Amino acid sequence: MLSNWSPSQYLKFEDHRTRPAIDLLARVIADDPQSVTDIGCGPGNSTEILVDRFPSANVTGLDSSPTMVEAAQKRLPEQGFEIGDVVRWKPKSQQDVLFANAVLQWVPDHRSLFPRLLSHLKPGGTLAVQMPDNLNEPTHAGMRLLARDARWTDKLKDAEGERTSILSSSEYWTVLKQHAPNVDVWRTTYHHPLRGLNGIVEWFKGTGLIPYLRRLSEPEQADFLEDYRELLSKHYPMMGDGTVLLPFPRLFVVARLQAG
Template structure:
């Protein structure tokens, strides 16, 4: 798959960073010495973490070279490593594991979440936010468009392989036996965007990447045009021309 487009991803930096700020605000009183940022992206979360936990050693993990280049430029005070966080094991226990819009890329959460908890010092915290978009209209439409065109045979497997995350009950069951405190919640963020093209850009920089990777170069414009037409029917513009992208996210903070 082509590498991430950092500029397009950061076009909506303010909206994407809000969930990270909200997640950090719910971390219990903590003075972490070692923080690991899973799926650190372009370093926006690392910058917020550094501001909130001054003096902590921050390590960001990501597989994207372009994201890591941007992260090193934005957060030179942190360390960054190109590695799949699913395969990561710390050399010594850490105090805070932070995963903002990343953990949904990991399989087998019933095993992976307890594994992450085992990497924490006593009193350490696992803080996670994930898009919870299985029923979201924009994601449902990209799956629909993927099977309605000359690309259907190639894109149907992508549509079927979408990330499936657990329920609040699931995460409580996986976390509670190992933790002194577990807090879970869901939030639907309402992002006023500049028209349907902005929704397309939002997802071209994220969830549409696996679909576009399977298309020929001359097919992508037709695919995106079809997707945009479906968005026009699903998202009614406001009086000022904005469209409201409702984006549900699942959070949990667990202290070992």
């Protein structure tokens, strides 16, 4: 059973997971950038679209998971990757673009984090961020509800705290506008067609369920996931062909500094 970050589990839904990164990159204005960092690069799918968009740039991937960095390096052997925590990370030189797709929801204190990331940019540089905004969706409310079950409440009492409650659109705009004249914030809900309830379970085994599953034994994981499927069945109806649509809201933030 899965208990930690797994490139293969994550990439079961590569097309769906990469689409928001493509949409985010489409809103990045950058004229011939020389230095680009993919923060939370995962297995390299987001890094790849950055390399394609900016072929003359030095594109680097950063991730805290050694297994993800290893997978990214195999995918893009010509690119540079490093293992690191964005909270303590500081680039060797200022960057033209910082790209963070579906990662900063795991990092706390965004009121300090986002200005610090802006400080790593050159004049005219761009910070582009996409974060799941789904903590109130049945998928995540169900995780929290099950975590309070007496069978494993002691083991899971700290699991919820691994994921950050992100700020509102207006709060991000206010924080960033103090440092960047050009700020764009928007929210999109994707509807991902998956194969039944197991499709939803497999999706979140690669992300949101990890803090819960890694704290449980294999028999406990099986029981947890069985109950999780039952909770999901109340909210995600199956269509005639076996498809279940997973509504997935995401928040996008793009901030561009004043050019020098």
